[in-house]
Amino acid sequence: GEDVEQSLFLSVREGDSSVINCTYTDSSSTYLYWYKQEPGAGLQLLTYIFSNMDMKQDQRLTVLLNKKDKHLSLRIADTQTGDSAIYFCAEIHPSGNTPLVFGKGTRLSVIA
């Protein structure tokens, strides 16, 4: 069955890079996602990567995908206090139009 695993906590200093890791089990996943949840808010789609890509960069965000190891990572460069949030990794069944399967989320704390 599908399963997505993430470490629960990460703490970094302001200005450093953050790397949030995720592993998934469904090798047929078509898209993999990163969502951000700020305190008291809903989930915001940050970025996603198609399974035929190895890397996707969007300003301070870099997503790396290792399909062989079923490993996804999100790197945030020059981490700011505003990046403090919970980050969720998610995958979707190849047919689409199905619910996302989420990890439990990684709480990123940025220390000034």
Added chain:
Amino acid sequence: NAGVTQTPKFQVLKTGQSMTLQCAQDMNHNSMYWYRQDPGMGLRLIYYSASEGTTDKGEVPNGYNVSRLNKREFSLRLESAAPSQTSVYFCASGDKYEQYFGPGTRLTVT
């Protein structure tokens, strides 16, 4: 373009009371979803609707019912609330490979 809206934002119920959580989207999406979020549990799917007129159970459907009223609206009903249903409820909508979330409803059952 409001995206996904949910009402109410907060609610306190007594055990045994009933209520309906409302969700609407203005993005013309076919699929809509209800999740609950509990500390340390991530998001768990309650029900979803792949298209108008269809609904399917998710991981934790017990104690809930849903109605896909039309393409825009998908409601979640608690017939007899229990303390175990204290949670934050999120509605989402999407098409094919995209899903967008509402701001959530924080429900406390005492």
